[in-house]
Amino acid sequence: MKVHLRLLRFNPETDGEPHFEEYTVEADPMDRLLDCLHQVKWRHDSSLALRRSCAHGICGSDTMLINGVNALACKVLVKDMKQPVTVEPMRGLPVIKDFIVDMEPFFAGYRAVKPWLIPDPDAHEPARERIQTPDERERFDDTTKCILCAACTTSCPIFWSDTEYVGPAAIVNAHRFIFDSRDYGSRERLQILSGKGGVFKCRTAFNCTAACPRGIKVTKAIQEVKRAALYDTF
Amino acid sequence: MVQVHHYDAVIVGAGGAGLRAALEAGKRCKTAVVSKLYPTRSHTGAAQGGMCAALANVEEDSWEWHAFDTVKGSDFLADQDAVDIMCKEAVDSVLELERMGLPFNRTPEGRIDQRRFGGHTRNHGEAAVRRSCYAADRTGHMILQTLFQQCNKEGVEFYNEFFVVDLLLVDGSCAGIVAYELASGALHVFRAKSVLFATGGYGKMFKITSNAHTLTGDGPGVVYRRGLPLEDMEFFQFHPTGLYRLGILLSEAARGEGGILRNSDGERFMERYAPTIKDLAPRDMVSRAEFFEIKEGRGTGPDRDYILLDVTGVDPEVVEKKLPDITEFSRTYLGVDPLKEGVPIVPTAHYAMGGIPTNVQAEVLRNHEGDIVPGLYAAGECACVSVHGANRLGTNSLLDLVVFGRRGGVAMAEHALGNDLLDIPDDAHKPSQDWIAWLMDGESLESSAEVRTALQDEMWDKASVVRTEESLAHCLEEIARLRQRLGRSKVKDRSKIFNTELVEHMELGFMVDMAEALVVSARARTESRGGHYREDHQLREDDHWMKHTFIYKRDDGTTELGYKDVVAGRYEPVERKY
Ligand SMILES: Cc1cc2nc3c(=O)[nH]c(=O)nc-3n(C[C@H](O)[C@H](O)[C@H](O)COP(=O)(O)OP(=O)(O)OC[C@H]3O[C@@H](n4cnc5c(N)ncnc54)[C@H](O)[C@@H]3O)c2cc1C
Ligand code: SF4
Numbered sequence: 001m002k003v004h005l006r007l008l009r010f011n012p013e014t015d016g017e018p019h020f021e022e023y024t025v026e027a028d029p030m031d032r033l034l035d036c037l038h039q040v041k042w043r044h045d046s047s048l049a050l051r052r053s054c055a056h057g058i059c060g061s062d063t064m065l066i067n068g069v070n071a072l073a074c075k076v077l078v079k080d081m082k083q084p085v086t087v088e089p090m091r092g093l094p095v096i097k098d099f100i101v102d103m104e105p106f107f108a109g110y111r112a113v114k115p116w117l118i119p120d121p122d123a124h125e126p127a128r129e130r131i132q133t134p135d136e137r138e139r140f141d142d143t144t145k146c147i148l149c150a151a152c153t154t155s156c157p158i159f160w161s162d163t164e165y166v167g168p169a170a171i172v173n174a175h176r177f178i179f180d181s182r183d184y185g186s187r188e189r190l191q192i193l194s195g196k197g198g199v200f201k202c203r204t205a206f207n208c209t210a211a212c213p214r215g216i217k218v219t220k221a222i223q224e225v226k227r228a229a230l231y232d233t234f
Numbered sequence: 235m236v237q238v239h240h241y242d243a244v245i246v247g248a249g250g251a252g253l254r255a256a257l258e259a260g261k262r263c264k265t266a267v268v269s270k271l272y273p274t275r276s277h278t279g280a281a282q283g284g285m286c287a288a289l290a291n292v293e294e295d296s297w298e299w300h301a302f303d304t305v306k307g308s309d310f311l312a313d314q315d316a317v318d319i320m321c322k323e324a325v326d327s328v329l330e331l332e333r334m335g336l337p338f339n340r341t342p343e344g345r346i347d348q349r350r351f352g353g354h355t356r357n358h359g360e361a362a363v364r365r366s367c368y369a370a371d372r373t374g375h376m377i378l379q380t381l382f383q384q385c386n387k388e389g390v391e392f393y394n395e396f397f398v399v400d401l402l403l404v405d406g407s408c409a410g411i412v413a414y415e416l417a418s419g420a421l422h423v424f425r426a427k428s429v430l431f432a433t434g435g436y437g438k439m440f441k442i443t444s445n446a447h448t449l450t451g452d453g454p455g456v457v458y459r460r461g462l463p464l465e466d467m468e469f470f471q472f473h474p475t476g477l478y479r480l481g482i483l484l485s486e487a488a489r490g491e492g493g494i495l496r497n498s499d500g501e502r503f504m505e506r507y508a509p510t511i512k513d514l515a516p517r518d519m520v521s522r523a524e525f526f527e528i529k530e531g532r533g534t535g536p537d538r539d540y541i542l543l544d545v546t547g548v549d550p551e552v553v554e555k556k557l558p559d560i561t562e563f564s565r566t567y568l569g570v571d572p573l574k575e576g577v578p579i580v581p582t583a584h585y586a587m588g589g590i591p592t593n594v595q596a597e598v599l600r601n602h603e604g605d606i607v608p609g610l611y612a613a614g615e616c617a618c619v620s621v622h623g624a625n626r627l628g629t630n631s632l633l634d635l636v637v638f639g640r641r642g643g644v645a646m647a648e649h650a651l652g653n654d655l656l657d658i659p660d661d662a663h664k665p666s667q668d669w670i671a672w673l674m675d676g677e678s679l680e681s682s683a684e685v686r687t688a689l690q691d692e693m694w695d696k697a698s699v700v701r702t703e704e705s706l707a708h709c710l711e712e713i714a715r716l717r718q719r720l721g722r723s724k725v726k727d728r729s730k731i732f733n734t735e736l737v738e739h740m741e742l743g744f745m746v747d748m749a750e751a752l753v754v755s756a757r758a759r760t761e762s763r764g765g766h767y768r769e770d771h772q773l774r775e776d777d778h779w780m781k782h783t784f785i786y787k788r789d790d791g792t793t794e795l796g797y798k799d800v801v802a803g804r805y806e807p808v809e810r811k812y
């Protein structure tokens with residue numbers, strides 16, 4: 001079948017402003033949008049710039065605004081898209097070229113919450129593994145799924161307007177450690193997250209949960225971190 | 235404009251192997267990681283199944299049993315000294331990952347849980363053993379995330395979206411690398427006392443593969459073009475359960491939980507090929523069985539070109555809970571509900587056993603006599619130690635990454651601390667600069683995208699699951715033609731900022747080299763062993779072929795082969811029956 005695409009293009013070396021360009025490609029209803037974009041790149045305009053790698057929703061490279069909603073281009077099928085398919089770069093991060101945005105502000109927010117295990121400073125390095133019960137492990141399972149694709153953060157209206165806000169993905173990754181029974185860094189993290197760029201910026205718009213390609217309950221995680229920050233409930 | 239950087243250690247690649255090495259080297263000396271992808275985009279994140287180690291957390295186990303399984307699985311082509319090291323150090327490597335924070339699944343007592351996986355047995359084949367440590371069906375994702383977290387904690391320096399194009403050698407020793415920065419189009423020379431390649435696999439040369447678009451063999455390609463050998467390139471693993479058309483991997487766990495493979499007659503055909511363990515036979519055997527079923531007209535579907543993976547007999551709760559990937563991938567990409575009907579599958583190009591030859595310190599070998607290139611290291615899927623021989627066992631690659639990534643990181647730091655930077659000429663970047671200038675100059679008479687598709691089709695048809703002298707000879711001629719066509723193809727996009735067409739073009743060049751090395755090596759090996767199956771030489775021939783293939787590219791473009799004996803050990807070759 002034919003697929004009509006409207007792609008928001010921007011080449012920093014020649015264009016003053018982003019502009020839409022239209023393409024028609026031949027595709028199977030079961031093809032991914034990523035396959036269609038490859039067709040454009042390989043048959044029509046080789047300068048089309050996008051990031052991608054795994055092509056099956058695992059690496060988090062190809063988040064785009066697809067018909068107005070953030071999604072991975074490799075996880076949306078032709079048969080499920082309304083035509084013409086409008087594709088734009090994700091919002092809230094500086095566009096470098098076509099669908100490639102500057103991810104550094106996103107990762108800066110991520111790094112700010114110290115997303116790594118902070119072990120008990122008083123305990124000796126255990127000789128074997130640390131003990132953790134299946135229930136303790138289950139407690140933070142949902143937030144370990146994050147692939148740092150930025151679909152949540154760049155669908156958040158607060159993140160678009162407030163450059164201080166670390167954004168949902170950073171909070172998800174803080175959650176992953178705050179609720180890990182082996183971690184002793186929650187106090188530091190919650191101090192950061194109670195601050196100006198932290199969790200209390202969230203207005204529970206739920207865009208983030210809807211956008212997450214991994215099905216993570218992002219808003220719920222944020223609520224749990226808010227509660228932990230208020231009442232020390234971790 | 236060229237920028238020059240100075241480091242003790244430079245690591246190329248930020249997947250499991252590269253990050254594990256970076257943690258070791260970074261502790262000891264000034265280290266940088268140079269990667270064409272942002273680290274968390276690396277394909278290590280796609281690994282589902284798990285990582286084996288004889289922790290004996292749930293039942294009796296020993297590293298010797300693990301070693302036996304690995305050697306047998308390799309069809310006796312693995313070097314047994316290296317296998318011993320890997321299986322022994324597996325235990326500490328897993329515990330170390332736990333201490334870094336990796337969220338393994340747990341036993342009721344709170345220890346790391348373990349489960350069964352194809353080919354892993356107790357007491358030399360007696361029965362399946364629970365040896366695979368796992369984190370749901372996201373083990374690779376968790377390894378990648380955990381190592382990346384630790385690198386951030388330790389402040390490891392990253393150069394992301396830098397595409398490495400050349401290796402600098404001075405009098406046969408490593409002096410650094412050259413990389414192309416995607417964001418600016420600038421070339422960077424990284425002078426380094428030691429360099430480690432960890433660039434992953436190269437399955438993208440096949441039409442159907444579980445590998446990412448970016449797995450194109452750049453690392454082995456760069457090394458090979460500098461006159462250094464590649465080892466055992468003919469051995470490529472085809473996994474029996476790739477999603478039809480797409481090649482996306484459905485984990486072995488599906489069959490582990492009771493999934494059955496059926497042909498168009500609904501027959502459980504594996505009963506004919508491996509009467510004892512049937513659908514759970516090793517990957518190479520099942521892939522071949524599928525290939526022959528399809529070839530003999532017993533494939534399913536309108537074109538009779540796929541097999542069905544049937545999990546409808548498995549408890550639906552087990553499917554939803556333990557096989558969420560399968561359900562999700564089949565529903566998303568094929569619109570098939572595995573609870574109700576069979577999932578269309580085909581063999582998929584999965585794992586490169588061959589690669590850059592190294593010894594057990596991850597030092598790169600310059601020849602089949604075993605001499606090394608001082609300062610040059612390799613680890614992970616791009617390397618060949620060889621612990622996987624002719625066929626890798628499931629869960630042994632993630633293990634390989636962390637064991638030899640760690641060893642490589644330590645060894646490269648020690649080398650760096652004991653040696654000086656080598657002097658390089660001012661124009662060391664010149665070959666890279668000329669290459670790029672040539673690609674971006676003049677009119678393109680061929681489309682590189684078409685060359686890529688033609689290569690992938692040809693490799694799939696002629697050099698994949700089943701090979702013959704005739705098919706390989708045909709393939710080699712086609713590769714030569716494609717190389718010429720690629721020579722007439724130029725990069726049409728002349729921009730500097732994120733010129734991904736240029737990157738894809740260079741990747742395709744490396745892929746052509748990998749394909750040629752694979753086919754030449756495969757044609758010379760007139761036996762069948764592990765992942766390399768010759769319909770015209772169906773038997774394994776231990777009298778002649780207990781040796782590793784080394785292939786070299788000479789300056790005039792011709793290839794040359796050499797052979798190195800397999801390192802023997804406790805286990806004598808026996809027929810691999812299942
Ligand atoms: C779907 C799937 C499932 C799997 N499941 C399992 C499993 O359950 N258990 C198991 O043991 N194994 C499994 N494997 C195999 C295993 O995951 C891989 O072999 C392993 O992850 C490879 O890791 P790596 O670090 O060598 O390379 P990768 O993780 O592929 O990383 C390669 C790195 O090299 C960089 N790079 C490449 N080229 C260049 C260049 N030119 N310049 C700069 N950087 C470059 C990339 O940016 C990337 O960071 C699976 C593989 C697949 C595909
Ligand atoms: S929480 Fe979901 S949407 Fe947000 S970065 Fe992680 S995977 Fe992407």
Ligand code: FES
Pocket residue numbers: 051052053054055056057058059060061062072073074075
């Ligand atoms: S390409 Fe990896 S998530 Fe889409």
